[in-house]
Amino acid sequence: MAATTTTTVLLLVFAAAVTLTSTTPATAADADAGLTTFKLYFHDIVGGTSPTAIRVAQAASSNSSSTFFGAVVAIDDPLTTGPTRAAGTEVGRAQGTYTFADQKTFGLLMVMNFVFTAGEHNGSSLAIMGRNEVLDDVREMAIVGGSGKFRMAKGYVQAHTIDSGATSGETVVQYTVNVKA
Ligand SMILES: *[C@@H]1O[C@H](CO)[C@@H](O)[C@H](O)[C@H]1NC(C)=O
Numbered sequence: 563m564a565a566t567t568t569t570t571v572l573l574l575v576f577a578a579a580v581t582l583t584s585t586t587p588a589t590a591a592d593a594d595a596g597l598t599t600f601k602l603y604f605h606d607i608v609g610g611t612s613p614t615a616i617r618v619a620q621a622a623s624s625n626s627s628s629t630f631f632g633a634v635v636a637i638d639d640p641l642t643t644g645p646t647r648a649a650g651t652e653v654g655r656a657q658g659t660y661t662f663a664d665q666k667t668f669g670l671l672m673v674m675n676f677v678f679t680a681g682e683h684n685g686s687s688l689a690i691m692g693r694n695e696v697l698d699d700v701r702e703m704a705i706v707g708g709s710g711k712f713r714m715a716k717g718y719v720q721a722h723t724i725d726s727g728a729t730s731g732e733t734v735v736q737y738t739v740n741v742k743a
């Protein structure tokens with residue numbers, strides 16, 4: 563029974579791989595050649611006694627804007643290897659700012675470094691910049707550089723919210739990092 567199940571799973575994986583290979587345009591495959599991919603979980607804590615995201619600037623009109631246009635938030639957000647902030651899972655911090663940069667929807671300009679303080683990337687950093695339309699399922703932003711093992715890095719991240727934080731005051735976002743250094 564177990565062997566049959568394993569065979570079935572392997573066949574499904576193989577079929578999926580063949581499908582992906584045959585439908586992925588050559589240009590996308592070329593662009594992704596040599597990329598290293600890993601996942602991190604970003605915790606934007608706006609509530610509680612120890613917030614890691616603090617509104618530092620705004621226009622007089624920002625609060626009356628339906629999209630908080632003009633507000634700027636400084637962040638020093640934990641980055642963990644899993645979706646919770648369990649002990650020993652923090653590998654770095656996301657440090658920088660996000661600006662509410664869109665008057666029509668929640669469109670943030672993210673300007674931040676992923677600063678690695680533990681794990682295999684300890685001591686290195688990634689510089690990330692891009693548009694984060696937070697209500698979209700997946701948002702893509704650019705990796706524009708880095709330091710240490712990520713010197714001269716390029717690539718992209720894909721952000722996917724897994725907890726909006728509506729009740730907890732802590733938004734959790736999965737970041738899939740695709741980087742070439
Ligand atoms: C906007 O709202 C925030 C949060 O309620 C408040 O702290 C801030 O003082 C308000 N700013 C202005 C300019 O009204």
Ligand SMILES: *[C@@H]1O[C@H](CO)[C@@H](O)[C@H](O)[C@H]1NC(C)=O
Pocket residue numbers: 679680681684685
């Ligand atoms: C990360 O690197 C620093 C500098 O080399 C080192 O002092 C520190 O112990 C490392 N931390 C972990 C958790 O590996």
